[in-house]
Amino acid sequence: MPELIMDYFRPGSLPHMWCPGCGTGIVLQSFLRTVQRMGLSRDEVVVVGGIGCSARAVSYIDFNTVHTTHGRALAFATGIKLARPDLLVFVLMGDGDASAIGGNHLIHAARRNMDLNVLVINNSVYGMTGGQCSPLTPAGSKTATSPYGSMERQLNLTGLAEAAGATFVARSTAYHSRLTSDLIEQGIANKGFSFIEVISQCPTGFGRKNKMADPAAMLQWQKQSALPAEKFIDLPPGDAKGKFPIGVLYKNQAPDFMEMYLGMSSRAGCDNDNRGKGNE
Numbered sequence: 001m002p003e004l005i006m007d008y009f010r011p012g013s014l015p016h017m018w019c020p021g022c023g024t025g026i027v028l029q030s031f032l033r034t035v036q037r038m039g040l041s042r043d044e045v046v047v048v049g050g051i052g053c054s055a056r057a058v059s060y061i062d063f064n065t066v067h068t069t070h071g072r073a074l075a076f077a078t079g080i081k082l083a084r085p086d087l088l089v090f091v092l093m094g095d096g097d098a099s100a101i102g103g104n105h106l107i108h109a110a111r112r113n114m115d116l117n118v119l120v121i122n123n124s125v126y127g128m129t130g131g132q133c134s135p136l137t138p139a140g141s142k143t144a145t146s147p148y149g150s151m152e153r154q155l156n157l158t159g160l161a162e163a164a165g166a167t168f169v170a171r172s173t174a175y176h177s178r179l180t181s182d183l184i185e186q187g188i189a190n191k192g193f194s195f196i197e198v199i200s201q202c203p204t205g206f207g208r209k210n211k212m213a214d215p216a217a218m219l220q221w222q223k224q225s226a227l228p229a230e231k232f233i234d235l236p237p238g239d240a241k242g243k244f245p246i247g248v249l250y251k252n253q254a255p256d257f258m259e260m261y262l263g264m265s266s267r268a269g270c271d272n273d274n275r276g277k278g279n280e
């Protein structure tokens with residue numbers, strides 16, 4: 001990590017605000033390793049963040065970054081991609097940001113198959129604001145707003161992304177950091193909406209209330225509960241309890257929004273050759 005910090009962090013951006021043992025830094029490391037491995041130039045990469053602990057990463061890293069409003073990162077990212085389709089646009093969101101206030105943006109960006117790379121760091125709560133219940137809080141878990149255990153069922157966000165039209169859907173965990181890097185690379189290769197959920201640990205906001213304040217114990221839980229998707233699918237229903245699949249969950253090919261847009265605008269007689277050139 002030190003060399004990644006030297007290469008990709010803005011000078012003076014440290015110290016960061018993450019709690020000791022938080023998984024966000026591990027996921028950020030996976031992202032930066034992919035950028036490094038693929039030799040992507042910082043000028044061709046845009047990272048858009050919403051609001052939350054995970055979105056704070058955009059303040060630290062030295063790419064074209066935009067720190068946006070709560071739940072709206074995908075709307076900003078869509079605008080950026082439409083104006084500059086040549087740029088690689090990543091979106092970093094937390095689970096509350098992506099699935100609650102930002103849920104509608106997620107559905108429609110996936111439906112349009114916008115060529116965006118979305119990374120949702122799922123730590124099961126709104127960590128930054130004190131550990132409130134999010135749509136991805138597992139049922140029965142204690143949070144600041146569910147002290148006797150959440151009575152709501154957990155939203156299946158990867159299932160929602162797939163149903164809405166995403167063409168690449170995957171899951172990893174903070175523990176499986178190499179897999180996260182590989183999935184990010186596969187997501188970049190997909191021309192369309194790529195959605196990756198990374199299950200991460202929030203020892204402060206979630207772990208403490210659920211007797212898992214030790215980050216190592218949370219990583220151990222990720223290791224033991226995650227199964228490669230191809231093995232998970234063959235499990236008898238009783239054995240799947242408490243487990244979840246990781247790896248590529250869904251892949252499909254479909255025209256991305258920009259391809260459809262350019263086709264439509266050329267049928268309408270527009271000049272597409274100068275698109276994205278701004279005021280040069």
Ligand code: SF4
Nearest residue numbers: 018019022053127202
């Ligand atoms: Fe990480 Fe949770 Fe602390 Fe936020 S509150 S920085 S998610 S450990």
